[in-house]
Amino acid sequence: MTLKFVGSIKPDVTTDIVYMMCPMHLLKLEEKMKELDKGQILEILTDYDGALEDIPGWCEKTGNEFLGVEDSDEYYKFYIKKVR
Amino acid sequence: MRKCYFDYVATNPLHPDVFDAMLPYFKEDFGNPLSLYEPGMKARNAVENARAQTAALIHAKPSEIIFTSSGAESNNFALRGIARARQKEGKHVVVSRMEHHSVLNSARVLEKSGFAVTYLPADKHGAVDPAAVKKALTKETVLLSLGHASSEVGTIQRIQEIAKIARDHKVIFHTDAVASAGNIPVDAKELGVDALSMAAHQFYGPKGAAALYVREGLRIVPLIYGGIQEGGRRAGTENVPAIVGMGKAAELAAAELPARMEHVKKLRDRLIEGVLAVENVSLTGHPEERLPGHASFTVEYIEGESMLLLLASKGVYVASGSACSSKALKASPVLLSMGIPASLAQGSVVFTLGRENSAEDIDYLLAEFPPIIRRLREISPFAKGWEEKEQGNKCYTTSPESQSGS
Numbered sequence A: 001m002t003l004k005f006v007g008s009i010k011p012d013v014t015t016d017i018v019y020m021m022c023p024m025h026l027l028k029l030e031e032k033m034k035e036l037d038k039g040q041i042l043e044i045l046t047d048y049d050g051a052l053e054d055i056p057g058w059c060e061k062t063g064n065e066f067l068g069v070e071d072s073d074e075y076y077k078f079y080i081k082k083v084r
Numbered sequence B: 001m002r003k004c005y006f007d008y009v010a011t012n013p014l015h016p017d018v019f020d021a022m023l024p025y026f027k028e029d030f031g032n033p034l035s036l037y038e039p040g041m042k043a044r045n046a047v048e049n050a051r052a053q054t055a056a057l058i059h060a061k062p063s064e065i066i067f068t069s070s071g072a073e074s075n076n077f078a079l080r081g082i083a084r085a086r087q088k089e090g091k092h093v094v095v096s097r098m099e100h101h102s103v104l105n106s107a108r109v110l111e112k113s114g115f116a117v118t119y120l121p122a123d124k125h126g127a128v129d130p131a132a133v134k135k136a137l138t139k140e141t142v143l144l145s146l147g148h149a150s151s152e153v154g155t156i157q158r159i160q161e162i163a164k165i166a167r168d169h170k171v172i173f174h175t176d177a178v179a180s181a182g183n184i185p186v187d188a189k190e191l192g193v194d195a196l197s198m199a200a201h202q203f204y205g206p207k208g209a210a211a212l213y214v215r216e217g218l219r220i221v222p223l224i225y226g227g228i229q230e231g232g233r234r235a236g237t238e239n240v241p242a243i244v245g246m247g248k249a250a251e252l253a254a255a256e257l258p259a260r261m262e263h264v265k266k267l268r269d270r271l272i273e274g275v276l277a278v279e280n281v282s283l284t285g286h287p288e289e290r291l292p293g294h295a296s297f298t299v300e301y302i303e304g305e306s307m308l309l310l311l312a313s314k315g316v317y318v319a320s321g322s323a324c325s326s327k328a329l330k331a332s333p334v335l336l337s338m339g340i341p342a343s344l345a346q347g348s349v350v351f352t353l354g355r356e357n358s359a360e361d362i363d364y365l366l367a368e369f370p371p372i373i374r375r376l377r378e379i380s381p382f383a384k385g386w387e388e389k390e391q392g393n394k395c396y397t398t399s400p401e402s403q404s405g406s
Helices: A024-035 A051-062 B016-025 B038-057 B071-085 B101-112 B130-136 B159-168 B240-276 B304-313 B323-328 B333-337 B359-379 B400-404
Strands: A013-016 A041-046 A065-071 A076-081 B065-068 B092-096 B116-120 B141-145 B172-176 B195-199 B210-214 B281-283 B294-299 B348-352 B396-398
Touching: A013 A024, A024 A041, A024 A051, A041 A051, A051 A065, A051 A076, B016 B240, B038 B065, B038 B240, B065 B071, B071 B092, B071 B101, B071 B141, B071 B172, B071 B195, B071 B210, B092 B101, B101 B116, B116 B130, B130 B159, B159 B172, B240 B281, B240 B294, B240 B348, B240 B359, B304 B348, B304 B359
Parallel strands: A013 A041, B092 B116, B092 B141, B141 B172, B172 B195
Antiparallel strands: A041 A076, A065 A076, B065 B210, B116 B396, B195 B210, B281 B294, B294 B348
């Protein structure tokens, strides 16, 4: 999956896991996506570089839509749309 | 010979119910909480139950509790973790000179990594003036750390008032509540703090289990890297028996707190009255706003260590200054920061009481203490008084540059 860089996406839910250790980005992603309704957008804030590969990969595997990533100064903002 | 333990601030004996709660997790329920099968799930449930019990003691959410190994680790984690998480917003930290070494030495580590640190003095009662806190905060300040209650002089700080000042200045406020949590009511939300350290062995739980309360939404850089224990914020396989013990101890403390406080306060008041009857002995710390089981004194013309050893020879176990200072045979920095001269600070003695103490223990102490003091004064080279040197109790700020040559 190609990495998409985006800006100004409005999320429905935000989860801040900056400074939390790997693989919290995947565990939180799974946990939060369960709470979302179809069509809603999740924003994950993380400083973990490995998420650049892991989060798009998770979306591909689970059939959810990876909307893109925004690179801010200290951390990344990932946007995922719940499809299934 | 009678044995009287009056050093509850050093550590507490384990509550028998706590010991019983811990036992299965040393034996049949030994699983790793991260394991996916049944023994792992059992251990995980036990840890999460303990988290809820610990959170309830300080009126926090379970998700706001991070288990650690000691009060010192919690303090290191708070100081270094919060300051580092906020360093882009500013590089100034404020602590008081009353703090435990785990706070002060963490502050010194921050200095070496480029932070400026302000060390606030206390007044003669060991209280930090909220106005002095306000004055110390700058646009660069990202973290303030002040202990809730002093383990050395028992003084309880005006945390609520200081928390409001911190909030108004958008400064994160950590309090070291190791001496207070489980001994007096501690409500993290009511106090208005963002982070709070506590340790199980200060309220009849085991050593090796402690916690850091981190307000929901507050970022903290881990101190220990590894796996995803404690929500990915503190790695390492959990000390399940000790954590279970901490939870049980917290539950018991919450239920028994008023009775425990009344018990030790009654004994403490008699102890203070009796000890102050010996001439040239003064109470240290605040006369009213102090921990209910805490009585600390300076005894003129003798050294704390000699008092401690002679009392121990009579089966009476007490402290002189902090446990660390006692061991290092140093005048307590806490007493010095209150403006007490070094010569007098050397003669410090601290009695801290707990649920196992009785009125008979106080009778025994009050019978043994005066003759020990008389005997020590007879042989003291200072018995006729000493030259007092003025000790500074001023506020000072270090800059990273001032550290470079040290």
